[in-house]
Amino acid sequence: MSKASARIKEIDSGQxxxxxxxxxxxxxxxxxxxxxxxxxxxxxxxxxKKWKGLPEG
Structure with a gap:
């Protein structure tokens, strides 16, 4: 049984x-x-790349 299915069973059992x-x-x-x-x-x-391509000032 996977962890996910074990967690779903916990939800169903009301824990x-x-x-x-x-x-x-x-x-x-x-x-x-x-x-x-x-x-x-x-x-x-x-x-x-766009930022480096801008002129200074």
Whole structure:
């Protein structure tokens, strides 16, 4: 039984439950964060290129 299905059973049984997104995502968390990081770096470098291209003054 996976962690997510165990958590869902806890909700159904009426026990106290605190949803934790990182536990819910499980093994895919690092992949998701890495992909988001790459996208943000790509967007930020585009911004820097535009900023460096502006004339001073």
């Amino acid at each position: 106290n439950y605190c949803f934790v997104l990182l536990e819910y995502l499980g093994e895919y968390t690092s992949i998701i964060l890495f992909d988001i990081g790459l996208v943000l770096i790509y967007l930020y470098t585009g911004l820097i």
